[in-house]
Amino acid sequence: MFADHATIFIRSGKGGDGHVSFRRELFVAAGGPDGGDGGKGGDVIFQVESGMNTLGDFRHKRKYSAGDGEEGGKRKMHGKSGEDLVIRVPEGTIIRDKASGKVIADMSGENRRVTVLTGGKGGVGNMHFATSTMQVPKYAKPGQPAKELTVDLELKVIADVGLVGFPSVGKSSLITACSNARPEIAAYPFTTLTPVLGVVDFGDGQGFVMADIPGVIEGASEGIGLGIDFLRHVERCKLLLHVVDVAGTDGRDPMDDIRVIDTELQKFSEELAKKPQILVLNKIDSLQAEEGEEDPVEKIRKAYETDERPVFLISAVTHEGIRELLQYVMKRLSEMPREITTYPAEFEYEYDKGADLPFTVEKTAEGEFKVEGPRIEKMLGYTNLDSEKGFQFFQQFIVKSGIQKQLEDLGIEEGDTVRMYGHSFEFYR
Ligand SMILES: Nc1nc2c(ncn2[C@@H]2O[C@H](COP(=O)(O)OP(=O)(O)O)[C@@H](O)[C@H]2O)c(=O)[nH]1
Ligand SMILES: [Mg+2]
Structure with missing residues (x-):
């Protein structure tokens, strides 16, 4: 995998x-x-x-x-x-x-x-x-x-535009139709197992990066199946293309599909659900008007289209509608800030200068313990035990260095005495 x-x-x-x-x-x-x-x-x-x-x-x-x-x-x-x-x-x-x-x-x-x-x-x-x-x-x-x-x-891949939708709705076909990416395309689900990035080139240095990720399956946000692992890839995208199989291949109901994907995004994260989205109704080439039934495109428009989430009709096979879609995507992207979401560094390696120096912990008598060694000497050398800060540091050192654990292993009890190079302390947890 x-x-x-x-x-x-x-x-x-x-x-x-x-x-x-x-x-x-x-x-x-x-x-x-x-x-x-x-x-x-x-x-x-x-x-x-x-x-x-x-x-x-x-x-x-x-x-x-x-x-x-x-x-x-x-x-x-x-x-x-x-x-x-x-x-x-x-x-x-x-x-x-x-x-x-x-x-x-x-x-x-x-x-x-x-x-x-x-x-x-x-x-x-x-x-x-x-x-x-x-x-x-x-x-x-x-x-x-x-x-x-x-x-x-x-x-977390870096792309301007991310494709989301169920498996087999035509995401890989779409990225193939409009970019240099060549992912696998097949009539069965889960063919796309790695995110694929494609550059949609408008010439003159204009263009954007599109990411094809594996199809989201129902329950993805609860960790069922593969979907959840992939949703995180679109977290950094600026715009989502929510791809729908409007022809309802293999008995799919596009109305249902949109609702399920919406809930999966919502469950994954509020932020993902709020990302600018375009509803891309794919496979219009094989759309057949059923006698007496309402046009699925009209149904979807009524139920889901808003100013923020416009509907586009395309066919990834005949390429119909793709130009218009891409031009609209370019326009939307140009209105957005250029930077991608990056995570600032927050970790610094804590280098313990004395960590390699040895020390020993022993029980010298009933209720009495002794700790000594170069590591202790060194620490006492630069710690002022009379100041509150210094004493706090000393206490942290006792825990971090593992001395406290060793004392406990030796059976120390509250009130016992611990001696270190002329200092003696009463032990409290
Ligand atoms: N008729 C038709 N079939 C399509 C269209 N787009 C994709 N397909 C077919 O739908 C199946 C799944 O396509 P794929 O791009 O692999 O879907 P993905 O799982 O969403 O990436 C393939 O058999 C494609 O040939 C389209 O616009 N029209
Ligand atoms: Mg695919």
């Missing part, structure tokens, strides 16, 4: 560690430090690939990692940088942080190439640590850790 969403795991490259080494020269027992810097980790970059129109590739591969930076070397050798990873996506893909649902980037409009995770910086080598008092530094800075994120990808 067509994929218009996917969940993947992305990871930028770790920075290479700084190197520890010393110059070795003839007749010199121990030269100065000459350990070089680590290379930078690779970035994870998303890039729009024209012509790509599904997220299908992401179903087979779910993990994406950029290259790690290499460690620095002897003789001040700089470590090699890790390779950037470029992930290609169709235009209109929205990248979200899975945990929070926040938008990281909407790959549409100006956003053709976006760096989502930057690689870790390389650590500096021991050559930078020599001072007059420390001439043989045996330490270098480790590279920054990799950044990792699970992201949801969602494709």
